[in-house]
Amino acid sequence: MATVAIKEVTKEYVLDKTKVQALRGVSLQVEEGEFVTIAGSSGSGKSTLLNLIGCLDHPTSGQIFIGDTQVHTMTEKQLDSLRLNTIGFIFQSFNLIPVLNVYENIELPLLAMKGVSAEERRSRVNYFMEAVGLKALAKHKPSELSGGQRQRVAIARALATKPKLVLADEPTANLDSKTGIEIIELMHEISRREKTTFIFSTHDPKVMQRADRIFYLQDGVINKEEKR
Amino acid sequence: MKLFNLSFKNVLENPKRSMTLGFFIFLVSLLMVLSNSFFATVKNNLENALIDSFTGHYMVRASEGELFRTDVRWWESSYVQADQAAQVKQIIEQKLGATEVTARVRHNAMFSVGVQKQPSMIIGLDSSAKTYTKSFELVEGRHLTPGNPDELLLSEFQAKKLEVKVGDIIGVESVTKDGDPIEREMKVVGIGNMNYISNFRFPVAFMDLKSAQALVGLTNGEVSDLTVYLDDKSQAESAAQSLQAEMTAAGMSGTGLTITPFGKLGGFLMSTVSLYMSMFNGFIGLLMVIVAILIVNLLFMIGLERRQEIGTLRAIGISRMQNILIFMTEIYIICYVAALAGIALGGIIVKILSNFGLKAAAPLDYLLGREFFIQFDWMQLGSVMGVVMTLVFIASFWPCYRIASLKPVDTLKEI
Known part of the structure; x- marks a missing residue:
């Protein structure tokens, strides 16, 4: 069974009394464990599509x-429950909670989950901190970390709940190209190891080359699909 | 529970803002403790003074209605007959129990010394009367000697007006219930002040029962009332009801006697305290409204500042209710700590003042007494905390709900 299936999804916004069609009948299917990118220029509808898949917004049809x-x-x-238990989010601006340290940021979604013991929480946080190479910085706050380190924390937080699906909206956009590639490779490696489906958006050709499959989105329509 | 770690950290993250809100809550709590203690003490003192000097815990009279009027007319339209008084006294003493049952005659008179004249209210007390001495604080002389006729206890105000001292003889003119003028000479044996109530336009003088009966023309031993004192003032209502039942059982239901607990008398005096209490409570209420507005504004500001955090929390699966609780916990931590500090400081101040009497100068002495011991009440501290926490809940729930209800997609879009 596909992890994500989208059928003829449209999304309209009203912006200053003008109707904007962000998505025009998008259909796609992503299988379990796939590492997929949605590529497109700014304003093509990538974020809108990820928001709909992530249940942060509702489709028009x-x-x-x-x-x-x-x-x-x-x-x-x-x-809320679906987002907590099934989906992980990685944002372009990292979106870490500034008052919490690395350990606490990763632990945060686990605290909202039912049936996760303190021992399991500790073990999962430690595991993912190690997986993203930040164990030594557990007590550091986001303001004390570099951009790449912050995004690693965000990746660990997204994975801590062991979601089936991780959505990353331009995860490398605020990073230099070397760090961006490192982050994508880290995501890819974890995707393979944890058998987690990753869907991320980007407009950086170097980044999109790392994906198993690329959906090209232009003006709210998928006009090309490339399997690598 | 650990989720609320976030609330703790946010409180510490912005200490200036936390302290601003905390200061107002601290102030409200402190003022509430102080004002509640102060007014509870004033009310209690005044109530006790009224009971001790005028109303007793309950009173048996031949007429109904408010006893204390501003026009200082104090005679009754009808009187308790001597046999009725004896029967009621017997019922109380044998069946109900009381610490004191005093037969009294109340009337108006004119005191005169030479050309000096002073209208006055008089109370004639039978020889069992003792409780009045608690509220009548002597400045000079002594209290009445039971059974001695023509002795007079004057207030300091009356003595000054008449320019008399202890041992002087003064003329007491009156009009009997039948309209006949009468005059007696009486000896001033004591001068003093009625605690708390001497300045309420009640120039009262005490004398023995027989002298007062003579001034009213009560030749057959009638009295204005029987004043009953109990061990505990909270029992006044039920004791009055019990007496009513006993009197009915004894066939006294048609005698026209009424039984009035102290709570239904002296309303004019108590309303003065209530007025002050209302004014101060109004001030506290205004302060509470300001605090409520502050909380609402603070929360909306938090909502604006932390849109990204709110969107992120919702995106990672923190529910709306959990979000509301996170924000409310943040406000509650600040307010609880501040209220606790305010209540603790207020409690300490009240506790200290309850041990050391305060000397009150005019015009405050008429409300506080000359020496004022504020009362400490643990329950009152708890009720202040309850009121403050309720205010915080009312002021914070709606803005927290609004903040937590922001659509995650909208908040994330603006990043």
Whole structure:
């Protein structure tokens, strides 16, 4: 079964009384454990598509499935639970909580999860801190870290809940190209190791080359799909 | 629970803002403790003074209505007959129990010494009367000697007006209930002040029952009332009801006697305290409104500043309710600590003042007494905490709900 299936999804916004069609009938399917990128220039609809897949927004029409769950009919509470248990997020600006240290940022979603013991929490946080190479910086706050280190914390936080799907919206956009490549390679390696499906957006050709599959999005339409 | 670690950290992250809000909560709590203790003490003192000097814990009278009026007319339209008084006294003493049952006659009179004249209210007390001495603080002389006729206890104000001292003889003119003028000469045996209430336009003088009966023309031993004192003032209502039941059982239901607990008398005096309490509570209320506005503004500011954090929390699966709780916990930590500090400081001040009497000068002495011992009450501290925490809940829930209800996609889009 596909991890993500999108069927004829459209999304319209009203911006200053003008209707903007961000997505025009997008359909795609991503299989379990795939490392997929959505490529496109700024304004092509990449973030809108990731927001819809991540259940942060509702489509104007069409259907979205995460596993066998049809998400657009779910209640807010069910969506909260789906985001917590099934989806991990990595943001362009890292979006770490500034008052929490590395350990606490990674632990945060686990605290909201039911049935995760303190011991398991500790073990998962330590495991993922080691996986992203930040164990030595556990007590550091985000302001004391470099951009690359912050994004590594965000990756560990996204993975801590052991989600089926991780969505990353331009995860390398705020990083220099060397660090950007390192982050993508880290994500790819974890994707393989943890069998987690990754969907990330980028407009950087060097970054998109690392993906298993590339969906090219232009003006709200997928106009090309490339398998590597 | 560990999720609220975030709330603790946010409180510490912005100490200036936390302290601004905390200061107002501290101030409200401190003022509430001080004002509540102060007014509770004033109310209690005044109530006790009224009970000791005028109303007793309950009173048996032949007429109804408010006893204390601003026009200082103090005679009754009808009187308790001697046999009725004896029967009621017997019922109380044998069946109900009381610390004191005093037969009294109240009337108005004119005191005169030479050309000096002073209108006055008089209370004639039978020989069992003792409780009045608690509230009548002597400046000079002694209290009444039980059974001695024509002795007079004057207030300091009356003595000054009449220019008399202990041992002087003064003329007491009155009009009997039948309209006949009457005059007696009486000896001033004591001069003093009625604690708390001497300045409430009640120039009261005490004398023995028989002299007062003579001034009213009560030739058959009638009295204005029987004043009953108990061990505990909280029992006044039920004791009055019990007496009513006993009197009915004894066939006294048609005698026209009414039983009035102290709570239904002296309303004019107590309303003065209530007025001051209302004014101060109004001030506290205003301060609470300001604090509520501050909390609402602070939370909306937090909402604006931390949109990214809110969006992130929602995106990673923290529910709306958990978000509300995180923000409310943040406010509650500040307010709880500040309220605790305010209540603790207020409690310490009240506790110290409860051990050391405060000397009150005019015009405050008429409310506080000459020496004022503020009362300390643990329960009151708890109620202040309850009120402050309720205020914080009312002021913070709606803005927290609004903040937590922001759509994650909107907050993340603006980053």
